[in-house]
Amino acid sequence: MSDAPTFSASTWGPQGRVTVGVHCGSDSSRTRYVQATVSAxxxxxxxxxxxxxxxxxxxxxxxxxxxxxxxxxxxxxxxxxxxxxxxxxxxxxxxxxxxxxxxxKPWMVKRGDTVVLTAVGQGFSVSRNVEALDNGGLGSTIRLKTENNQILQGRVTGQDRLRVDF
Missing domain, CATH: 3.90.1210.10 (Antifreeze-like/N-acetylneuraminic acid synthase C-terminal domain)
Known part of the structure; x- marks a missing residue:
């Protein structure tokens, strides 16, 4: 065997040094085991x-x-x-x-800032100012505090904008 075999796999299998069974010639009942290095x-x-x-x-x-x-x-x-x-x-x-x-992700909402929270439900949408309690990038969920000190979670939808779905 003069050329090193080339392996390709759709999933990552063993890596590093492994033992491989090789069948040589027409006598497939005889197996030789050789050391090989697998890398990708x-x-x-x-x-x-x-x-x-x-x-x-x-x-x-x-x-x-x-x-x-x-x-x-x-x-x-x-x-x-x-x-x-x-x-x-x-x-x-x-x-x-x-x-x-x-x-x-870049912060679109910063902790301590006053941001707009929009509560959305079937047939209604209400917006109000709240305080962001965490930093958040687009799509992240952060904590917020309402005017009456209620703690909720909202999803960042834009610059200084949060949304809660009901």
Whole structure:
């Protein structure tokens, strides 16, 4: 056997060193076991320049890199839409693989701000001002406090806007 076999799989199986049973020749009853190294190379996003905490990430700050997946134990982002427009949660040096924990949605509602809450039900819609008790990005659920100090949860629907469905 002069050429190393090439494996492809639709799901991630064993990685690293494994033992593989090989049937050689026409005598398929005889199996030889050999050591093999299984690896997969994936394309992922890295920072192309320093990104500071709180900085909004644009496409110019991103680049592609290929790495053996066994070296990406903390995960990785492989779609520019997962990173572009997001905000860095920490300093990201150039060449660093981007992970989900390094980015967040931009805050559309900030803790302590007065925001508009719209309560929506079948046949009605009521809006009022409330206080946001948490920061939140588009689509996230945060706590809020009404004028009579009632604590509710609302979904962020826009800049300084929350919604509660009844």
């Amino acid at each position: 190379v994936v394309r992922h996003l890295v920072a192309s320049q320093p990104i500071e905490p709180g900085q909004r990430i644009d496409a110019m700050a991103l680049d592609w890199q290929q790495t053996d997946i066994s070296r990406l134990r903390r995960g990785y982002l492989d779609d520019p839409a997962e990173a572009a427009g997001m905000v860095a949660t920490r300093r990201i040096p150039p060449g660093t693989t981007l992970t989900e924990s390094m980015v967040r």
